[in-house]
Amino acid sequence: MNLSQYHTAVEIGEALPRVPRKVRPRKSRSYRRRPPGDWLRAFTVVSQQWRWSALFAIMVIGAVAVATLAMKPVYESEGRLQIDPPGAALFSLDAAGVGLIDSEYIATEAQKLQTDDMALATIRALHLDSNPEIMSEARNKPSIIGFDPLTQREMAALRSFKSRISIRRDPSSRLVGVTFSAHDPRLSADVVNSLMKLMVQQNLEERRQAIAESSVSLSGHLDDIRAKMESSARALAAFGANTGIADVDPNSNTYAEKIGDLNKQLVEAESDRIRFQSFLAPVTSPESLPQVRNNLVVQALTQKLAESEALLAQSRVIYGPNHAEVRKLQNQVNELQSQLKAQGTAIVSELWTNYRAAKTREALLSGEVKSATTDLAILAQYNVLKREAQADRQLYDSLYAKIKEAGISAASKSNNIYIVSRARVLDHPTRPRKALNILAGILVGLIGGVALAFVKNRIQDRIHTADEVRDWTGLPSVTVVPAIQPGHNEIGIWGRNRTQLRLDCKSGGNYVGPNCFLLQRPDSPESEAVHALRTMLFVSQTEDPPKVVVITSSLPGEGKTTLANNLAVALAKHGGTCLVDADLKMPTVGVSFNLYSKVGLEHYLQGSATLDQVMFPSADVKNLTIIPCTLPTDHSNYLLTGGPIRSLMVRLRERFDFVIIDTPPLLLYADGLAVSTLVDGVILVGRAGQTPRGAITRSMELLGTMKSAPILTVVLNAVDEHPGYGAYSY
Numbered sequence: 139m140n141l142s143q144y145h146t147a148v149e150i151g152e153a154l155p156r157v158p159r160k161v162r163p164r165k166s167r168s169y170r171r172r173p174p175g176d177w178l179r180a181f182t183v184v185s186q187q188w189r190w191s192a193l194f195a196i197m198v199i200g201a202v203a204v205a206t207l208a209m210k211p212v213y214e215s216e217g218r219l220q221i222d223p224p225g226a227a228l229f230s231l232d233a234a235g236v237g238l239i240d241s242e243y244i245a246t247e248a249q250k251l252q253t254d255d256m257a258l259a260t261i262r263a264l265h266l267d268s269n270p271e272i273m274s275e276a277r278n279k280p281s282i283i284g285f286d287p288l289t290q291r292e293m294a295a296l297r298s299f300k301s302r303i304s305i306r307r308d309p310s311s312r313l314v315g316v317t318f319s320a321h322d323p324r325l326s327a328d329v330v331n332s333l334m335k336l337m338v339q340q341n342l343e344e345r346r347q348a349i350a351e352s353s354v355s356l357s358g359h360l361d362d363i364r365a366k367m368e369s370s371a372r373a374l375a376a377f378g379a380n381t382g383i384a385d386v387d388p389n390s391n392t393y394a395e396k397i398g399d400l401n402k403q404l405v406e407a408e409s410d411r412i413r414f415q416s417f418l419a420p421v422t423s424p425e426s427l428p429q430v431r432n433n434l435v436v437q438a439l440t441q442k443l444a445e446s447e448a449l450l451a452q453s454r455v456i457y458g459p460n461h462a463e464v465r466k467l468q469n470q471v472n473e474l475q476s477q478l479k480a481q482g483t484a485i486v487s488e489l490w491t492n493y494r495a496a497k498t499r500e501a502l503l504s505g506e507v508k509s510a511t512t513d514l515a516i517l518a519q520y521n522v523l524k525r526e527a528q529a530d531r532q533l534y535d536s537l538y539a540k541i542k543e544a545g546i547s548a549a550s551k552s553n554n555i556y557i558v559s560r561a562r563v564l565d566h567p568t569r570p571r572k573a574l575n576i577l578a579g580i581l582v583g584l585i586g587g588v589a590l591a592f593v594k595n596r597i598q599d600r601i602h603t604a605d606e607v608r609d610w611t612g613l614p615s616v617t618v619v620p621a622i623q624p625g626h627n628e629i630g631i632w633g634r635n636r637t638q639l640r641l642d643c644k645s646g647g648n649y650v651g652p653n654c655f656l657l658q659r660p661d662s663p664e665s666e667a668v669h670a671l672r673t674m675l676f677v678s679q680t681e682d683p684p685k686v687v688v689i690t691s692s693l694p695g696e697g698k699t700t701l702a703n704n705l706a707v708a709l710a711k712h713g714g715t716c717l718v719d720a721d722l723k724m725p726t727v728g729v730s731f732n733l734y735s736k737v738g739l740e741h742y743l744q745g746s747a748t749l750d751q752v753m754f755p756s757a758d759v760k761n762l763t764i765i766p767c768t769l770p771t772d773h774s775n776y777l778l779t780g781g782p783i784r785s786l787m788v789r790l791r792e793r794f795d796f797v798i799i800d801t802p803p804l805l806l807y808a809d810g811l812a813v814s815t816l817v818d819g820v821i822l823v824g825r826a827g828q829t830p831r832g833a834i835t836r837s838m839e840l841l842g843t844m845k846s847a848p849i850l851t852v853v854l855n856a857v858d859e860h861p862g863y864g865a866y867s868y
Contacts, residue, residue, distance in 0.1 A: 179609075184591045191587030198586060202579025211567030213323040214304075217330040219314045219337065221247045222554040240312070247555065248307050248314045251337055257299045258292065259340075260333045267295040271321055303333075313558060323564045330561035341555045356541050363537060367530035374523040397507075404503040410496035427485065436481050443474040600827050601834065607824070607852050610831050611838060617671045619701070620663040621826070621856040652758050653730040656704040668701070672708045675819070675850055676796065684818035684850060686787060686797040688720075690810040692833035693803050696825040697855040699726050702800040705821075710762040713795030716753070719767040720813055722774030723802045728766030731756055738768040742786065743777040749789060763794070774802075778812045787816045804837045814846035821850055826857040 184191060223240045250256060266272045272295050288296070306315040316334055320326040450467040457464055601607055604616040656665045676683050689705070691698040699721070706717035719727035722740055733754055741747035742765075756762040771777065790797045799817065801810035814820050820841060824834055834852070841849065 180592075182609075184588060187591035187594050190594055191591045193587075194590050195580075195583035195587040198583035199576070199579045202582075203576055206570050206572050206575040206579075209570045210321050212319050212321060212569050213326045213564045214317045214319050214568040215323065215327040215330050215561035215564055216315050216317045217334050217561035218558040219316065219334055220312055220556045220558045221314055222312060222556075224554065241309070244312055244314065245307065247341075248305050250340075251305050251314070251316060251333065252300070252303065254296060254300075256333060256336060256340070257296055257303070258288070259336050260329060261292060261295050261299060263332050263336065264328060266299065266329070267291040269295075269325065271325065272298045299329075303329075316561075318561075319568075323567075327561040327563045334557050334560070338553060338555050338557060342553045345553065353541055356537050360534070360537050360541065363530065363534045367527070367534045370523065370527040370530045374520075374527045377520055377523055400503060400507050404500065404507055407496055407500035407503050411493065411500050413496075427482075427489070433481065433485060436478060436485075439474055439478045439481065443471065443478065446471045446474060599830050599832070601824055601829050601831055601854065602826050603857070604854055606831070607834065607854055610835055611852060613849060613852055615674070615851040617667065617674070617851050617853045618857045619667040619697070619853060619855045621858055652703070652707070652732065652756070654704050654707050655700075656707045657758070665704070668704045668708050671821075671851070671853065672705060672712075675821075676709065676712070685791060685795070686799070686817040687819050687821055687850065688799045688801055688810065688814050688817045688847070689821045689823060690801045690814070690837075691803050691823040691825075692805050692829060692837040694724075694806065696803075696823050696829055698803075698823040699730070699800050701821070701823055701853055701855065702798050703727065703730050706762060706796075706798045707759050709796040709798065710756075710759050714761050714763070714793070715796040715798065716763045716765065716790055716794040718765045718790070718797065718799045720778065720799050720801045720809065722767055722771040722777065722809060723807055724770060725767035727764060727800055728754075728768070731758070731764055733764055733766055735766055735768060738766045740767055740769070740771045740774075740777060743780070743782045745782065749786070774809050775807070775812060778809050783813070784816060804840055805833060811840055811844045811846065814841055815844055817847045819847050819850035821853060823853045823855055825855045828856075 221244045223243050261267055267289070268291075273291065302319040304317045304319070306317070307313075308315070316330050318326045318329040318333075320329070446467060450464065450471055453461065453464045453467055601610070604618050607616045608614065655662060656668055659665055675687070689698050689702040702717065706715050709715040717727060719725050719739060721727075725738070728735060728738070733756075735752075735754060737747045737752050739752060742749060742752045752765050754764050754766065756764055777783070787797075797817075799813060801813050804810045822834070822837060838849065
């Protein structure tokens with residue numbers, strides 16, 4: 139049962155405030171769930187379902203063992219081929235790396251091993267259509283008769299062959315494995331070796347045929363290309379003779395060299411003109427020019443002038459300005475200065491002459507270059523003819539080389555598919571591996587048996603015994619109420635959506651009293667269980683026995699109302715007892731005691747009736763007062779959380795010795811959670827074989843969240859009795 143559908147129903151109850159109870163102080167009982175360990179729980183599950191686990195394991199192990207021993211030995215010899223990509227052979231017309239990538243090419247060639255042509259070639263080479271083992275599997279299969287020229291035996295052998303062959307490619311290398319399954323080890327090895335040999339021969343024959351066809355095709359085109367090459371060469375030579383252009387080397391010709399020389403001379407002329415112009419443009423005196431300063435004549439005259447000026451100055455000091463020697467030296471100085479000036483003027487005149495010559499040369503060269511540039515169209519046409527002739531020559535050389543390579547490749551018998559390892563005759567069968575199969579069967583049987591136990595336990599996730607209740611709740615106090623055995627009087631439970639069960643008396647007549655087995659069968663095991671529960675909760679605890687107790691359950695149909703009715707009857711023998719039907723969703727207490735009133739608990743909580751008006755003494759049980767509920771109420775949660783319910787609890791404590799309150803299931807409604815905070819204790823009822831384990835633990839979690847009164851005990855209802863299992867408290 140999925141418990142998630144009940145979770146939303148308790149959200150209101152979880153949000154309810156806890157109202158303190160004004161009762162005499164007493165020691166509360168704390169409880170905490172102590173679930174068993176995982177290994178202990180697993181051991182418990184397996185021990186409970188060990189018959190199913192053992193049966194499953196035995197069946198699996200037996201089936202595996204029988205199947206393994208019944209299998210005939212199968213041998214799978216393996217051979218390996220190396221498939222290189224196109225162009226990897228020593229002599230090949232295919233360029234390496236051209237076409238399909240390696241993986242695609244190898245996969246394509248590997249698939250050829252599984253074609254019908256290769257299979258038929260192997261069958262005919264080894265005469266497999268006459269082999270008893272190959273034909274035995276296809277003996278009863280229908281043959282195909284049509285336009286295929288194969289015989290019926292070859293068709294049968296082909297089907298058997300393809301079901302036995304296996305091709306395995308290693309993606310990390312260029313190796314392809316070939317295996318063939320057969321009961322005869324020699325037959326397996328022969329088929330693999332023959333298939334690989336035929337594959338190599340077929341590939342070599344295909345290459346030879348391709349080379350021959352390509353050679354014929356290339357030879358036919360070679361003559362046309364040779365004629366075109368010769369024609370383009372003649373056109374180039376004729377054009378060169380007419381224009382005077384000739385190739386100096388493969389990358390140059392006379393016209394290009396002429397243009398290059400003119401450009402070079404033009405650059406030099408421009409450089410000279412600019413250089414001379416830079417010297418003459420800013421000149422203010424000849425002495426500033428480097429050509430004047432660096433002239434040897436000027437330097438010699440300058441030195442003599444300096445010496446003469448020094449002697450002149452000295453003579454003026456010694457002889458005076460009018461002395462003959464002074465006048466002589468003065469004439470020498472004047473002569474030297476005139477020579478220096480004349481020399482500078484000559485140098486500047488030379489520079490101007492060089493400048494004008496460079497300028498004239500530049501103009502002439504520029505004209506030559508412009509006239510040569512007009513003939514570039516002739517050079518472009520020459521280059522076009524030259525490139526065409528070169529392309530025809532290269533094409534001819536390439537085709538000629540291919541034809542030569544084809545002849546060498548055909549003569550060399552090169553191949554790109556090799557047999558790396560031949561298949562050998564195996565001395566041990568490949569399968570079955572008897573020890574491994576049996577071991578795997580044992581493991582699968584054991585694991586499957588354990589898994590089956592858990593699956594079955596999951597499907598049957600119900601509480602059956604008191605030990606399971608203690609393990610899952612951690613409560614030491616668990617009370618067991620035995621199931622009503624066949625032949626005993628059945629207890630009727632009336633209510634909405636429930637079937638009415640008639641009470642049959644031992645005398646054979648129909649019983650019309652209260653619907654309580656404690657009154658009808660006081661000595662029955664279920665009655666003794668109720669007395670034991672009363673003694674444990676209300677009599678044995680002399681210090682502070684509970685006075686107001688809520689009886690509830692996790693889910694409907696677990697017997698909480700029946701337990702509340704009978705426990706109230708048992709307590710009525712020891713003091714004033716009030717049985718309150720707080721199950722406002724599905725009231726049944728009044729009907730159980732044949733009480734059909736028009737007012738009930740819901741009227742008191744709504745303020746439309748007094749407490750005395752809703753209390754009805756039982757006509758059949760002394761000291762028992764019943765507060766029934768007449769009709770289901772939609773807003774029961776609001777009625778059970780207000781002030782009237784708290785005042786009701788106080789007034790009932792004052793009037794009665796014991797108060798038993800029946801509430802709705804905890805996982806469906808929050809009513810029981812609200813009332814649990816106003817009482818002295820809670821009795822949680824579950825039904826053996828029906829209540830899920832999670833329902834019990836979830837109910838305890840909700841009660842703990844609400845900080846309810848302590849759980850006094852868990853009552854496991856409808857437990858099947860067996861030897862050694864008493865109907866008393868645990």
